[in-house]
Amino acid sequence: MFCYQCEQTFRSEAATGCAGPKGMCGKDAATADLQDVLLHLCEGTGQYLHRARALGATDAEADRFILFAFFTTLTNVNFNAGKFVVLIQEAAGHRDRAKALYEKAATAAGKAPERLAGAAAFFRPATDMQGLLAQAGEAGVRKDVESLGEDVIGLRSLVLYGLKGVCAYAHHAEVLGQERDAIYEAVEHALDLLASEPTEIAPLLDEALALGRANFVAMEALDAANTRSFGTPAPTQVRMTPLKGKAILVSGHDLKDLAAILEATKGKGINVYTHGELLPAHSYPKLKAYPHLAGNYGGAWQDQQREFAEFPGPIVMTSNCLIEPQPRYRNRIFTAGPVGWAGIRHIENADFSQVAQAALALPGFAEDAPEERVTIGFGHDAVLGVADKVIEAVKAGAIRHFFLVGGCDGAAPGRNYYTDFAEHAPQDTMVLTLGCGKYRFNRRDFGSIGELPRLLDMGQCNDAYSALVVATKLAEAFGVGVNELPLSLIVSWFEQKAAAVLLTLLALGVRNVRLGPTLPAFLTPTLVNVLVEKFGIAPIGDAKADIEASLAHA
Ligand code: FSO
Ligand code: SF4
Structure with a gap:
């Protein structure tokens, strides 16, 4: 195996x-290698879909499968090697269908179909794990590193990993009925480019920015999906401590699954708690209308082993x-959607009845914990609803600066920087936040x-879509650019x-983003220099000094 896609990679x-x-x-190594095979097959499918689309033929089922398949390969999503053996067979079926679609469309248009090389011509996958692992050497992000060097491989990795993010958001939107042709077109384009094994920096950098634009569309689609399904988020006080009674904890990001769990437990005397990135669910009117959506329990993902126990x-x-x-919670944790772990029960078809039964059989909380609440729900509509006050406060000097302190949390020690930053931001500055990193300071x-x-x-x-909408509107109101x-x-x-x-921030021309806790391992010093020169990206440093520098530049 080789994988360097996330911040906690071995260094x-x-x-x-x-x-x-x-x-x-x-x-484990088998899962990592099988993920490489799955992605390689999807690249081949993308080669055919990309060409078929140019001839006016599309395959929505294959596009949706690609979103889901990519999502399973994100960090901390699916660790079940057996699941990947199944997904690989399905991927081969989609690839064969996409090939037939393209060849039919080409023939109908009076053209001879291209004979495609690369991932499109990739093997017929073995049907068992050992056979597949023997074939895995043909896939993998670094297979050409000796001939192409680290810079090209690093940039290919940036495109591949950015594409994974786009697919994950687009999948969340798709399950709630929001799909965009522009996203599928961009996904197919990126797959085709990766499959063609590009050797130059420039087209890869262009592709990374194209994916950034596609991700803006994916975040817009997800925003539309969430608000059309569950209403517009509004400021809401959320209980952060448990109540006496039976309890279910729901983690991850999927509002649709949370809604299904709330339905499955209605009137059963079970309290449903959110965890991690599901905290924002409490600000959606149709979700908070369930009286048994009782509160949030715990914090960001890296503390789950203690909290779940x-x-x-x-x-x-x-x-x-x-x-x-x-072991302390193995027999009472379930996975859903793209998530998986061998031996852990997986929910199929959003049927959460066995989770409800498990909650009734388990003790629940013996008593109410002291009440503690946080306020959430400042999406773009809520913030723009008070835009006049914000603009007035900026003009009057009451608000000197806005800091968006947002993104993921993790276990790396350097992440205290974000707590320090939020805490030391001067009193005449606003702190906007999003993602799971906020648990470091949101209480x-x-x-x-x-x-x-x-x-x-x-x-x-x-x-982050909300933040970009707000920034764009404020820039319009002040008659300046976002920067x-x-x-x-x-x-x-x-x-x-x-x-x-x-990538979305860069594609939209947002400059001077500070990034941490460390820079991605797949970005070589040359690539980092490109990002610094073109976009002014800076690694995080000392929180107080960075605050001062930000205020001095304003
Ligand atoms: Fe955090 Fe995990 Fe939302 Fe990420 S829960 S780390 S970027 O998956 O998704 O912020
Ligand atoms: Fe390593 Fe991250 Fe890949 Fe896991 S996802 S194998 S921690 S780089």
């Missing part, structure tokens, strides 16, 4: 990347970020500026959705 002076029997996340009911992981289930009292709370929680990591606003972006990354969001 030492001698080597970078997870290799050997297991990655830092617990992904202590939770007295079943736990459902609806998307990333799963860590190896521990603290930041006070307010006039009637506006100083800390505005905009939602999940994909709600001229008194706004600094302080981004923490962990996995591939964050890579996609970063």
Whole structure:
């Protein structure tokens, strides 16, 4: 195996990347190799779909499969090697259908179909794990590193990982009925490019930015999907401590699964708690209308082994970020959607009845914990609803600067930077946040500026869309560009959705993003220099010094 797609990848002076029997996340070598095979088959499918689309023929089923297949390969999503053997057979079926679609469309258009090389001509996959593992050498992101060098491979990796992020967001939107041709077109284009094994920096950099634009569309689609399904998020106080009674904990990002769980437990005397990136669910009117959506329990994903062990009911992981289930809760954790772990029960067809039964059989909380609440729900509509006050406060000097301190959390020690940053931001500055990194500071009292709370929680990591809408509208109101606003972006990354969001910021021309806790291992010094020169990206440094520098540049 070789994998260096996430922030916690193995790093030492001698080597970078997870290799050997297991990655830092617990992904084993067989799973990693099978993921490579699956992605390679999807690249071949993309070669055919891309050409078929140019001739006016599309295959929605294959496009949807690609979103899902890519999502399973994100960090901390699916660790079940057996599942990948099945997905690979399905991928081959989609590839064969896409090939037939393209050849038929070409013939109908009076053209001889191209005989495609590369991933499209990839083997007929073996049907068993050993056979597939023997074939895996033909796939993998670094297979050409000796002939092409680290820069090209690093940039190919950036495209591949950015594409994973786009697919994950687009999948969340698709399950709620929002699809966009522009996303499928961009996904197929990127797959075709990766399959053609590009050797030049320029087209890869262009592709990375094209994926950034596609990710903006994916985040817009997900925003539309969430608000059309569950209403417009509004400021909401969420209970952060448990209540006496039976309990279910729902983690991940999937609002649709959460809604299905709330339906399956209606009137059963079970309290449903959110965990991690599902905290923003409480701000959606149609979800908070369920009286048994009782509160949030715990914090960001990296603390789950302790928190899940202590939770007295079943736990459902609806998307990333799963860590190896521990014996203390192995028999009461379930996976859903793209998530998986061998030996852990997986929910099919959104039938959560067995989770409800498990909750009734488990003890639940013996008593109410002291009440503690946080306020969330500052999506673009809520913030733009008070835009007049914000603009007035900026003009009057009451708000000097906006800091967006957002992104993923993780276990790396350097992540205290984000807590320090939010805490030391001066009183006349606003702190916007999103993603799971906010758990480092969202229980603290930041006070307010006039009637506006100083800390505005905009939602999940994909709600970076909200931040961009707000920034664009404020820039319009002040008659300046987004980069001229008194706004600094302080981004923490962990996995591939964050890579996609970063590409979106770059594609939209947002400059001077501070990125940490470390820069991606797949970006070589040359590539980092390109990002610094073209986009002004800077690694995080010392929180207080970075605050001062941001204010001085404003
Ligand atoms: Fe966090 Fe995990 Fe939302 Fe990520 S829960 S780390 S970027 O998957 O998705 O912020
Ligand atoms: Fe390593 Fe991250 Fe890949 Fe897991 S996902 S194997 S931790 S680089």
